[in-house]
Amino acid sequence: MLVKGDIKCLHCGHISGQWVGKGGTALTPSGYRPRQERDEDPEASIKCARCHGPVFLDDAAAVMNSHRLRRIRRMRAQIAAFEAHGRDRAA
Numbered sequence: 516m517l518v519k520g521d522i523k524c525l526h527c528g529h530i531s532g533q534w535v536g537k538g539g540t541a542l543t544p545s546g547y548r549p550r551q552e553r554d555e556d557p558e559a560s561i562k563c564a565r566c567h568g569p570v571f572l573d574d575a576a577a578v579m580n581s582h583r584l585r586r587i588r589r590m591r592a593q594i595a596a597f598e599a600h601g602r603d604r605a606a
């Protein structure tokens with residue numbers, strides 16, 4: 516499951532940006548979306564933009580991609596159609 520949250524500093528509480536990636540995995544630089552452009556090495560670990568302290572993922576929430584949302588909508592429509600069909604037969 517994809518999660519999205521704020522990259523928050525353990526030392527000063529500064530939010531350097533956001534991170535999107537697979538839940539329960541390491542905070543990889545590829546999922547990092549900094550608030551401001553950074554001129555650091557993209558392969559380096561994510562650090563606080565203010566004090567260079569260690570960071571953690573705060574307020575992480577599940578993210579669903581559009582393909583999955585479409586599939587859920589389609590399944591809901593199918594269930595509604597199925598239930599409507601069942602009511603017609605019972606009546």
Ligand SMILES: [Zn+2]
Pocket residue numbers: 524525526527528529563564565566567568
């Ligand atoms: Zn900091």
